[in-house]
Amino acid sequence: MQKGLATRYAIYEILKILKNHPISFEQAYFKKIENNKFSISDYKMIQNVVLNSMRYHLLINIIIKKYTNNIKFSHNVYFLLLSAITQLLILDFKNFAVVNSTVELSKDKRIKTSPNFVNGLLRTIIRNKRNILKYKINFDQLPSWFIKNTFSWNTKQKTNFLQTICEEPNMHLVYKNKKYLQKIKLPIIKTTSFSAVLKESLPIKKIPGFKEGLWWIQDFATMLPLYLNRNIKNKLTADLCAAPGGKTFQLLTYGANVLAFEKNKLRVKLMQENLKRLKLNCKIEMQDVLKIKEKNKFDLIILDAPCSSIGTIRRHPEIFFRNTEPNFKKIISLQKKLLEKAVKILNTNGILIYMVCSFLSNEGQDQIINFLKQNKNFNLMKFSRESKIIGKSFIDKKGFYFVLPSKLENGILVDGFFAAKLVKNDK
Ligand SMILES: C[S@@+](CC[C@H](N)C(=O)[O-])C[C@H]1O[C@@H](n2cnc3c(N)ncnc32)[C@H](O)[C@@H]1O
Known part of the structure; x- marks a missing residue:
């Protein structure tokens, strides 16, 4: 041919x-x-x-x-x-x-x-x-399952969503160390002292510092929840759904003592390759989190749970293109079970950060509101709004971290994301 x-x-x-x-x-x-x-x-x-x-x-x-x-x-x-x-x-x-x-x-x-x-x-x-x-x-031409799940959106939210979902996603680099970011010679927009968006996309291997493992690619909206909680040096931390590794790399660079869990063999392999390139060390347990022995206890648990991934619609337009809708019943039940497991392996006074790359309330807010009803010894903690951070508006009145796929004032595009920070009290 x-x-x-x-x-x-x-x-x-x-x-x-x-x-x-x-x-x-x-x-x-x-x-x-x-x-x-x-x-x-x-x-x-x-x-x-x-x-x-x-x-x-x-x-x-x-x-x-x-x-x-x-x-x-x-x-x-x-x-x-x-x-x-x-x-x-x-x-x-x-x-x-x-x-x-x-x-x-x-x-x-x-x-x-x-x-x-x-x-x-x-x-x-x-x-x-x-x-x-x-x-x-128009918004009403989007798939019916999506319209049903966003029934409470106002016109502005609908218009903003439609305006940016077809755009090419940005390349957002997260650096291991601030000093490496200061040396970059490409046109960038800085997002934090550790991260920046490239004004023009490049093939990943051509970006300076790839071989040396100075940075990884991670969307700004998805790196911010852990960035806002970076005071975790030496904390015994479990990253429950870890691959391909963006959140683990953050935890390691903030000095946490991390044990990563991931059940998918191919994704573990990818994560190991990423760790090697970045010259970071982390033990990965390849296993189903639902089967973790409960005698292990941690002070910090990160649960970046499997979800519909709708927040990444720009990178994954197949979510709207395919004939079938996400299997919400299955996804939400798995998220719930993973949360229940996290409860069992978290120390008293420990922190659980739950996240999904979705902005739908059934996978985010509602999931956590139900969790708090059933786990009275947990409280919601507000995410801190660091004054100099461009994403400070991502924290809502209740203290949830909530972002829709959008274009920020400085022109950068962000994925949709949700995170909640929970503390475990004495029974
Ligand atoms: C949203 S992704 C995690 C992304 C990752 N935290 C990052 O920042 O790169 C969810 C991951 O959970 C894994 N996973 C799903 N169910 C699991 C389970 N029961 N036990 C362990 N890993 C699981 C999936 O294979 C997938 O890699």
Whole structure:
């Protein structure tokens, strides 16, 4: 198969997999590219087109519907068109290259669709490009499960959410040591004395300090809860859901005495590689936290629980793209069980920090309110609002840490996140 066609066929296949299976973009991407010999620029193109096709699919669905009634969003031709329209309208690729390769691909017997139909539709879209670019999506076009879970949002929250979810996420670097950050020679926006956003994204290995292990990538909203609690030197700490490791690296750099738990073997391996690059040491227990022996006790427990990951919608647009909704019943029950286990292995006067990369109340606030009802010996502690920190507005009246995916005043984009800090009192 000719090169342009092979990359576009890979895009078509990845999109189709992500529509129909509850797997992450990374899993689908690596599964499809591992046996293909693409160049680095091809890999980048595949990633770019797939991610943007998913980010803009709701808008593109409206465009497709405007020009034809003949397509269901499960048909083979849909994935071909979604990819092609993204290339034409969003990524501004050359019209002739996109149309020619898509028409050629439509002849492939694995796709089986009408080349004339594809050709006609894409050319109509090119002719009407100026007008089409004015289309916008409304909040009520988002998946119904999401609308149901955000019923209390006001218009401003809805507008802000729609305005930023299609943007490319920032590269936010968290440094092991303040002095390394001071030496960086790239254009940055500093977010704390340990962290900064790169004004322009770079391939990760090209960012100075990668090889030396001076920093790791972690979103600003997700690093702040532990940053605001960094006075933990020598504290006996359990990081219960640790991989790929961002929170563990923070705990280690703040001097905590950490034992990390993670049950997924591949993720443990990834975390070990990360620790090695960063020249940090930490014991990782590869096991199911629900089976930890309860004679072990800790002064600080970090529970960064599995969740819908909706806060990372910019990095994981497949959450809105796929056919199925997150299995909230299963996720919420697991979070509850993990919290119950944390109760059993926390010392009296110990602190439990619960976090999820979700801003939905069923995984965040409600989960903790129910927890406090059932565990009367726990109290909610307010997160401190350090005056110089740009994220001080992330702490709500109750003292929860709560962030929606948004653009801050200084222009940086942050993921959505929730955290609660709890203290265990005597019975
Ligand atoms: C949100 S991620 C953690 C992210 C991590 N704290 C970080 O900062 O990089 C949740 C992790 O919990 C792990 N996990 C889920 N259920 C678990 C369990 N029962 N025991 C241990 N690990 C679990 C998942 O494999 C996943 O790696």
